[in-house]
Amino acid sequence: MNQALLRRLPSVDEVMRRPEVEALADRLPRRAVVEAVRRAVESRRTRILAGEQLGDLEPGLEEIERRAAEAHRPSLRRVVNATGVVIHTNLGRAPLAGSSIEYLGSFAGRYANIEYDLEAGHRGSRYDHITGLLAEVIGAEAAHVVNNNAAALLLCSAALARDREIVVSRGELIEIGDGFRIPDVIVQGGAILREVGTTNRTRIDDYEACVGDSTAVLAKIHRSNFYMEGFTEEVSVPELADLARRAGLLVLYDAGSGVLDLPEPLRTSGEPALGRVLKEGADVVTASGDKILGGPQAGIIAGRREVVEVLRRHPMTRAIRPCKLTIGLLHHTLALYRDGRADEIPVFRMLSQGPETLRSRARKLSRRVRAALPGEDWSVEVGSELSAVGGGTLPRERLETWVVRLRSKALSPGEIEEGLRFSDVPIIARIARDHVILDVRTVQDDEIGLVVGALKTLVTAP
Ligand SMILES: *Cc1c(COP(=O)(O)O)cnc(C)c1O
Numbered sequence: 001m002n003q004a005l006l007r008r009l010p011s012v013d014e015v016m017r018r019p020e021v022e023a024l025a026d027r028l029p030r031r032a033v034v035e036a037v038r039r040a041v042e043s044r045r046t047r048i049l050a051g052e053q054l055g056d057l058e059p060g061l062e063e064i065e066r067r068a069a070e071a072h073r074p075s076l077r078r079v080v081n082a083t084g085v086v087i088h089t090n091l092g093r094a095p096l097a098g099s100s101i102e103y104l105g106s107f108a109g110r111y112a113n114i115e116y117d118l119e120a121g122h123r124g125s126r127y128d129h130i131t132g133l134l135a136e137v138i139g140a141e142a143a144h145v146v147n148n149n150a151a152a153l154l155l156c157s158a159a160l161a162r163d164r165e166i167v168v169s170r171g172e173l174i175e176i177g178d179g180f181r182i183p184d185v186i187v188q189g190g191a192i193l194r195e196v197g198t199t200n201r202t203r204i205d206d207y208e209a210c211v212g213d214s215t216a217v218l219a220k221i222h223r224s225n226f227y228m229e230g231f232t233e234e235v236s237v238p239e240l241a242d243l244a245r246r247a248g249l250l251v252l253y254d255a256g257s258g259v260l261d262l263p264e265p266l267r268t269s270g271e272p273a274l275g276r277v278l279k280e281g282a283d284v285v286t287a288s289g290d291k292i293l294g295g296p297q298a299g300i301i302a303g304r305r306e307v308v309e310v311l312r313r314h315p316m317t318r319a320i321r322p323c324k325l326t327i328g329l330l331h332h333t334l335a336l337y338r339d340g341r342a343d344e345i346p347v348f349r350m351l352s353q354g355p356e357t358l359r360s361r362a363r364k365l366s367r368r369v370r371a372a373l374p375g376e377d378w379s380v381e382v383g384s385e386l387s388a389v390g391g392g393t394l395p396r397e398r399l400e401t402w403v404v405r406l407r408s409k410a411l412s413p414g415e416i417e418e419g420l421r422f423s424d425v426p427i428i429a430r431i432a433r434d435h436v437i438l439d440v441r442t443v444q445d446d447e448i449g450l451v452v453g454a455l456k457t458l459v460t461a462p
Pocket residue numbers: 148149150151176182221222223224225254255256257287288289298299392393
């Protein structure tokens with residue numbers, strides 16, 4: 001039976017020869033149409049082999065057109081984040097401010113003076129566009145920028161401690177995600193990792209006892225994606241700085257998140273502000289540009305002038321230098337902080353939203369969803385929950401948020417979640433306790449229509 005169906009399945013060439021498909025291939029890129037037909041035929045073959053008794057062996061024009069649009073569009077594209085996790089590493093961490101994107105548009109398609117000093121009329125440095133402002137907003141003597149925080153650590157290891165020891169507490173040897181571990185990055189930079197203390201308790205005596213001729217750096221790594229509670233003890237930056245001064249060493253602090261200023265609900269979270277870490281005696285601090293700072297992917301380095309100068313001059317710096325787009329976007333984001341306009345930065349704004357704002361957005365979303373879906377099949381409720389800030393930041397903080405919970409008699413939670421994910425602008429939601437959860441903390445007001453539209457398509461789809 002299935003053999004007979006398989007034999008009747010048209011070939012890609014046969015479908016392509018149909019006049020209306022020919023016409024489509026003249027209108028759209030031919031490559032995309034051929035790919036669409038190939039996928040349409042292939043999906044039928046797969047379903048027949050799985051034992052389905054298919055009726056429609058010939059792919060229709062609508063399906064081919066839809067598949068052609070899919071085959072043609074870029075793999076990387078915009079999504080709606082309905083998870084409530086503000087700094088979502090899988091969803092691009094920090095969305096940028098609208099005014100930053102506008103600024104980017106003003107020079108990205110043109111030449112720009114990235115390494116040209118307009119005043120002097122000769123070669124300039126790309127870093128001059130950014131390091132002054134970066135040092136100013138942090139309150140540092142000097143600053144430098146690389147591609148990301150991992151690159152910043154690699155450079156610190158290579159330039160400040162090659163073949164010498166970097167001392168790190170066993171309670172701070174962290175894995176940052178996708179299997180990457182800070183201690184491995186330090187070792188790849190050429191330093192020797194010297195672990196001290198125990199997982200839960202490390203004292204200044206532990207550092208003191210291991211300092212020797214080959215010691216170069218005392219490092220402290222912020223526990224940005226987990227926390228410890230109970231019988232714990234750790235060494236503060238001032239204690240480390242005191243020891244470092246006596247022993248002629250440097251103190252490096254990996255802050256992870258790059259906090260300049262925190263939104264009100266998080267001011268008491270204990271997340272280290274970069275300027276404070278330096279005031280407390282660290283020689284150099286590193287952070288990410290696209291975590292709580294809310295800017296582009298970048299590695300921020302700030303600290304004492306002589307130390308930053310050593311980093312800046314190291315050959316590795318050339319291999320991890322940021323592009324002009326990054327430098328422009330980071331500068332623009334920092335200027336928003338400097339000018340008291342931080343609430344234009346999406347991450348800052350989303351973290352500042354109070355429960356009232358979120359509740360009213362959840363209600364608005366639920367009203368519109370109810371109006372769009374057949375009431376007898378769907379349950380749509382509004383409720384409050386606690387959500388995490390996300391990717392490598394504030395592991396302990398839970399923020400009150402408001403959500404819309406969906407359930408359907410016709411579709412399983414998995415089918416709803418998948419349907420949303422497959423929509424034109426994919427909506428990323430999560431499933432909990434047999435409901436699909438839409439957390440409005442990360443859904444902007446102008447995205448509500450997209451969520452409603454996607455659900456509507458889901459219930460009307462054949
Ligand atoms: C996130 C994080 C990193 C890595 O930063 P990237 O900018 O993603 O390279 C390093 N250290 C800590 C403590 C972090 O939280």
